[in-house]
Amino acid sequence: MNKRFFFVFLLVAVVIAGFLSFYASSSPDGLTKVAQDKKFASQEKDHQFKDSPVGDYGVKGVDNERLSGGLAGVIGVGLTLAVGGGLFWAVRRRSSAG
Template sequence: MSTKRFFAVFLLVAVVVAGLLSFYASSHPDGLTKVAEDKGFISQEKEHTLKDSPLSDYGVKGVGDERLSGGLAGVIGVGLTLAVGGGLFWVLRRRGAPAGRR
């Protein structure tokens, strides 16, 4: 399998998992929330400064359908992660290449 084909399949799988399967993720609280509940200091929780951001609460603000909102948030998250990671990889690779190979 070629490298391009591998990355295309990887991207497709990542988008499908983020867009379709994220709706079926656990509705139970995450580890920190669970510990805060168990130890009794959940009442000290404060609102996050980014609570009104477009992707807050694992959804896209303004999209009424919960399933679609979560799926879009997952796809956007995968895209942003790949863009930032790919950009960093490209910059670092170019930086370390010998002068004749740039």
């Protein structure tokens, strides 16, 4: 049952990140909207990961906007799963050893 739940959860996450994310609102997110409304958006600075392979919600080198965003979402799900799973594994291993 646990493996089945995990795979269904993973499939749903990949579908949402890879396909449905293209249909998300193009309006600014909450922080950007507040910065625009309060007139301090001009002080915005680029973050250190702006030029990373998946910076700015897309994959560099992929010209198709839909595919680029979908791949970035799937990569994000994979990285989140890897980091979260690794932390869970480490904590679980540590607690069972002690």
